[in-house]
Amino acid sequence: MSRIAARVEQEIPNASGVSVSIPLRELPGALASDSIKSMEIKIERFLFKGSNTNAELEISASRISKSQPTRVGSLNVAATIPTATILQSANFNDAQIVGNTLQVSAGAGGAGRATLIPKYSSNQIYFELVSVSFLGNDIPASSLTDEVKDEIRNRSKRSLNLPQGLQVRSVSLSDRGLSLEMQGRDVQVNRLAAS
Numbered sequence: 001m002s003r004i005a006a007r008v009e010q011e012i013p014n015a016s017g018v019s020v021s022i023p024l025r026e027l028p029g030a031l032a033s034d035s036i037k038s039m040e041i042k043i044e045r046f047l048f049k050g051s052n053t054n055a056e057l058e059i060s061a062s063r064i065s066k067s068q069p070t071r072v073g074s075l076n077v078a079a080t081i082p083t084a085t086i087l088q089s090a091n092f093n094d095a096q097i098v099g100n101t102l103q104v105s106a107g108a109g110g111a112g113r114a115t116l117i118p119k120y121s122s123n124q125i126y127f128e129l130v131s132v133s134f135l136g137n138d139i140p141a142s143s144l145t146d147e148v149k150d151e152i153r154n155r156s157k158r159s160l161n162l163p164q165g166l167q168v169r170s171v172s173l174s175d176r177g178l179s180l181e182m183q184g185r186d187v188q189v190n191r192l193a194a195s
Contacts, residue, residue: 017044
């Protein structure tokens, strides 16, 4: 497995802390053929190109060719950007992750709390306003002006350069951080690092 992990690090040079596992029942076939049926890859640190943002990656790959360039028939990637990074880059005072939302101070003197959820669209991640709470009263975002909602979106918007061949399927928030679920078909592995 260490040879495969070394090859992953070679193909994706902005990855470190790589571990690989192949189901035991598939090992004989993987050794004897020119492809690997499936594998799980964990990358402790992946540096997104053009940013200082590190993420932890969990990858499920199937139908992996051993020839150069390495191609993967089906690729599922879960990228988790740590909580501390999200809170630092959120561009809001007193940001806290509560459940699957980001809560920030709102209103004059921070008397209220705004509840935000992460969204992804057109290669951008941003937070969308769900509600604002003042003195225990929730005000849904639908009752607020478009200017207020747009200010939240524009203040939190970040461009995301997706690795070539991957598409975002979902984005969510948890106590671990911001998670992006991505998927690709017939992906050339060395292009993941080049994007």
